[in-house]
Amino acid sequence: MMKRVKTEIIRVNARKPSYAIIRKAANLIRKGEVIAFPTETVYGLGGNALDPSSVSKIYKIKGRPSDNPLIVHIADIKTFSTLVSEIPPDASRIISKFWPGPITLVLKKSRILPEITTGGLNTVAVRMPKNNVALELIKESRFPIAAPSANISGKPSPTNATHVKDDLNGKIKLILDGGSTEIGIESTVIDMTQRTPVILRPGGISKESIEDEIGKVHSHNSHLGLHGSTINMNKSPGMKYRHYSPNAQVILVEGTEFNAKNKIIDLTQKLKSEGKKVCIMTTSKSLKVNADKLQYMGKTLEAIARNLFDIIIVQGIQYNKAGFAIMNRLKKAAITSIRV
Numbered sequence: 465m466m467k468r469v470k471t472e473i474i475r476v477n478a479r480k481p482s483y484a485i486i487r488k489a490a491n492l493i494r495k496g497e498v499i500a501f502p503t504e505t506v507y508g509l510g511g512n513a514l515d516p517s518s519v520s521k522i523y524k525i526k527g528r529p530s531d532n533p534l535i536v537h538i539a540d541i542k543t544f545s546t547l548v549s550e551i552p553p554d555a556s557r558i559i560s561k562f563w564p565g566p567i568t569l570v571l572k573k574s575r576i577l578p579e580i581t582t583g584g585l586n587t588v589a590v591r592m593p594k595n596n597v598a599l600e601l602i603k604e605s606r607f608p609i610a611a612p613s614a615n616i617s618g619k620p621s622p623t624n625a626t627h628v629k630d631d632l633n634g635k636i637k638l639i640l641d642g643g644s645t646e647i648g649i650e651s652t653v654i655d656m657t658q659r660t661p662v663i664l665r666p667g668g669i670s671k672e673s674i675e676d677e678i679g680k681v682h683s684h685n686s687h688l689g690l691h692g693s694t695i696n697m698n699k700s701p702g703m704k705y706r707h708y709s710p711n712a713q714v715i716l717v718e719g720t721e722f723n724a725k726n727k728i729i730d731l732t733q734k735l736k737s738e739g740k741k742v743c744i745m746t747t748s749k750s751l752k753v754n755a756d757k758l759q760y761m762g763k764t765l766e767a768i769a770r771n772l773f774d775i776i777i778v779q780g781i782q783y784n785k786a787g788f789a790i791m792n793r794l795k796k797a798a799i800t801s802i803r804v
């Protein structure tokens with residue numbers, strides 16, 4: 465059992481964070497603690513990426529399998545270049561275009577990174593977040609910060625400090641509360657060690673906009689995240705784990721507007737007759753259905769797909785640009801997926 469600690473939540477101005485607060489947080493990191501902080505994608509659970517004992521705390525607190533490596537967050541290119549053994553030209557192009565921002569590059573690692581940070585791989589995943597709290601924290605701690613999302617493994621990623629507290633209260637000393645994250649979906653992870661780069665996880669930056677910069681990139685075939693799909697694990701350790709499993713069951717209904725609406729109406733009737741509380745998430749304004757909640761979808765789907773209902777039926781959206789990353793997360797959340 466882990467020792468319970470008192471979790472302090474400190475509100476911080478996301479644009480202009482107070483130096484005193486950043487210094488307090490950075491001192492904890494320098495002492496080998498792990499803390500939660502906002503980035504532009506989701507909240508991170510961060511510790512010193514160069515210190516095996518800090519990194520092992522991250523895995524332990526999250527309950528994350530130790531072969532699922534962490535993203536290392538940096539605030540300047542000089543530190544970045546100490547973490548990797550080579551920077552291919554296409555990686556430089558992506559960096560100049562999208563950093564700071566929601567894209568993580570997998571590159572060959574340098575020797576200074578301990579094995580535990582990269583889950584034993586000879587590659588490292590690195591990104592520069594576009595959030596002043598995150599950037600100032602990394603600078604002030606003077607270490608690269610290894611940070612997965614600040615949730616218990618298998619739960620949806622937190623997009624505000626309350627989500628973090630729900631999962632990690634009593635387990636970490638500090639949560640920096642910088643308000644809701646802007647993007648709400650994790651970074652795109654792209655493997656730059658291949659001749660043609662491979663997107664391992666769709667995310668905040670779309671495949672189309674990456675291809676505009678560097679030409680053709682491949683998508684990893686497991687993107688659709690269907691359970692039971694066979695996946696080549698070598699390059700994408702995170703993909704074998706079920707993420708985004710909200711406490712409610714999620715049913716995804718894909719198909720034409722007409723078919724999807726009819727299916728949703730039928731399903732709801734059936735589930736309600738079984739006494740279930742049903743929430744429907746839809747892009748359709750004209751859906752007339754007797755559910756406990758009818759939720760029009762914004763872009764932060766995972767934020768909505770939480771605890772409150774027994775069953776959540778979600779209407780699928782188009783697979784283009786951000787839709788691709790959103791559908792990937794929804795498929796991971798769904799217990800079943802229906803195409804009509």
Ligand code: AMP
Binds near residue numbers: 613
């Ligand atoms: P998270 O920290 O939960 O946002 O997840 C980070 C994602 O990046 C996971 O899917 C990891 O498996 C993936 N990742 C991290 N490091 C590497 C690496 N060296 N090679 C391939 N994928 C990685």
Ligand code: MG
Binds near residue numbers: 612613621
């Ligand atoms: Mg995560």
